[in-house]
Amino acid sequence: MNDTLVKIGKTVLKTPILGASGCSGWGEELKCFNDFKNIGGFVTKSITLNEKIGNEMPRIMETYGGLLNSIGLENKGIEYFIENILPSLKTFECAKFLNIAPFEADDLKKMIELLDCHSGFDGYEVNISCPNVTHGGISFNSSADEAETLIKSARSLTDKTLLLKLSPAFESSFEIAERAEAYGFDGITFTNTYIGTAVNVKERKFVFKNRQAGLSGSAIKPLSLMNVYKMSKRIRIPIIAAGGIKNLDDILEFLIIGATAVQIGTQLLIEPDILTRLSRELNLYLEKENIESVKKIIGSLKE
Amino acid sequence: MRSILLDKQEIEDNIFLLTFSREEKSEIYPGQFLSILHKSREKLLRRPFSILMHTENKISILMKKIGRGTESISEISLGSEVDMLYPLGKPFKENLDNEKTLFVAGGIGIAGIYSFIDRGRNQNIIIGDRDGEFERVAEKLFKDCLYVSERGDTRRKGRVTDFLDMFEFNTIVACGPKQMLNALKKQVQNKRYLAVCEEIMACGVGLCNGCVVKYDDNTFRRVCTDGPVLDGNRIVYE
The missing domain is CATH 2.40.30.10 (Translation factors)
Incomplete structure (x- = not known):
């Protein structure tokens, strides 16, 4: 057996392949299709302090090689999560990160304080990059100073693994990542979806009620690959890459360019068992190529 | 698989x-x-x-x-x-009372109601379409149904909702375009209305919350895992 383990913060991943937030449900649905003992893990849907009913329909639309979504962080709020969802999360034998999405500056503190006394998960992925909510959220991502007000105290609130998920829509993401590293974050998830839109020609209206939506899927992979490369030059903490990954070659590209782990989003919707399959394929690849550890691939780009 | x-x-x-x-x-x-x-x-x-x-x-x-x-x-x-x-999708495990159930489909919605129908018996079925494009499909799949068409060359011209009075029923099972489901809602307020919902889906297995319909209490239901069979009287159609 070759070594597929990677470490992010205090969390050891059995393989560097995770299900991305928003596409992994709350784990229960994913469990029907994957053997959790043999995958890296997953990130839950976004949890917000208060319930969010989510956006009006339509919420999704296919584009050429991609998917626009405008789900709007639908969830029942943190108290419901702790009472009704967290207990089942505890039973899953893979790494589990909670995606938490703050709207106000003190939301993050409140959420971590409520969650941190509980066990059954490995860490947090702080999400300030969802393009589908009209206020809060992504505005923290638009300036490094805004983001700093939010992230500076996070480390003092928890010993669990702390990730920050950033948007490719803002140049500030690179500086925010540097500051997050300085404030003790364990990793950066990069990238969230790209901001896009679509127009209904017949009605001459935006397709989505929110006007904009997040673009994901194969169409964005080259963009994310470049962004992850740029990010790898700016920070030393692990990058968890996301953006249009659909097969082993995509994963290897991201690892070579500098990511420590990857997240599968859109393709997980299409092939819900893909975490298990790609983890197996990665193992076979290491064996075939006689590579003793996946760590030998990470950052192995020859320039 | x-x-x-x-x-x-x-x-x-x-x-x-x-x-x-x-x-x-x-x-x-x-x-x-x-x-x-x-x-x-x-x-x-x-x-x-x-x-x-x-x-x-x-x-x-x-x-x-x-x-x-x-x-x-x-x-x-x-x-x-x-x-x-x-x-x-969530399995529908109830046995419907055939005598008291009306099945209604608009166009390709035929596919949505078909599995509810006990094909060994005569049932109350209305199939409607716009231009007559489903006449042959209805003939092939149902031994007995009321086929109506908005513009097609048929004896019964009109929309499915124009023909509800021909049947006695306390439950309706319907699948078709949203306009049809909405028009039915206005006519079956005091009856049980099982809407077999269709929606563009991303995952179909409950991972993404992309395929929702809104209920009258301003909450959403996922068509893929809460449905596809949902309470047609509670859905808010736009």
Whole structure:
């Protein structure tokens, strides 16, 4: 057996392949299709302090090689999560990160304080990059100073693994990542979806009620690959890459360019068992190529 | 799961009856659906279809070709392997009282109601379409139904909602365009209304919350895992 383990913060991943937030449900649905003992893990849907009913329909639309979504962080709020969802999360034998999405500056503190006394998960992925909510959220991502007000105290609130998920829509993401590293974050998830839109020609209206939506899927992979490369030059903490990954070659590209782990989003919707399959394929690849550890691939780009 | 395409009939222009081998033996209930991974490189998502009929070894769908995804599925050749997920959706396990149930379908919505119908008996069924394109499909699939068409060349001209008075029923099972489901809601307020919902789906298995309908209390239901059979009287249609 070759070594597929990677470490992010205090969390050891059995393989560097995770299900991305928003596409992994709350784990229960994913469990029907994957053997959790043999995958890296997953990130839950976004949890917000208060319930969010989510956006009006339509919420999704296919584009050429991609998917626009405008789900709007639908969830029942943190108290419901702790009472009704967290207990089942505890039973899953893979790494589990909670995606938490703050709207106000003190939301993050409140959420971590409520969650941190509980066990059954490995860490947090702080999400300030969802393009589908009209206020809060992504505005923290638009300036490094805004983001700093939010992230500076996070480390003092928890010993669990702390990730920050950033948007490719803002140049500030690179500086925010540097500051997050300085404030003790364990990793950066990069990238969230790209901001896009679509127009209904017949009605001459935006397709989505929110006007904009997040673009994901194969169409964005080259963009994310470049962004992850740029990010790898700016920070030393692990990058968890996301953006249009659909097969082993995509994963290897991201690892070579500098990511420590990857997240599968859109393709997980299409092939819900893909975490298990790609983890197996990665193992076979290491064996075939006689590579003793996946760590030998990470950052192995020859320039 | 891998299945083999065993039979392909184009019943009417762009309307296909496709039969696949059934490898997965979990019990299948009315209202459930399957999703097919297609080979179009332009469109990524699986395409969901109501399970029309199934036997121990076969499973079939009725498909209308409307875009790149369904076009790609229509081009699958006999004997080819197809990646399908099934059964999906919440199973509907109740036995409906046949005498008191009216089944209504608009267009390709036929596929959504078909699995609820006890084909051994006469049932109360209205099939409607716009231009007569489903007349032959209705004839082929139902031994007895009321077929109506808005503009087609038919004895019964009109919309399905124009003919509800011909039947006595306390439950209605309907599948079709949102306008039809909404028009029915206005006429069946005091009856049980089981809407077999159709929605564009990303995952079809409850991961993404992309395929929702809104209920009257301003909360959403997922068509894929809370449905597809939902309370037609509570859905807010736009």
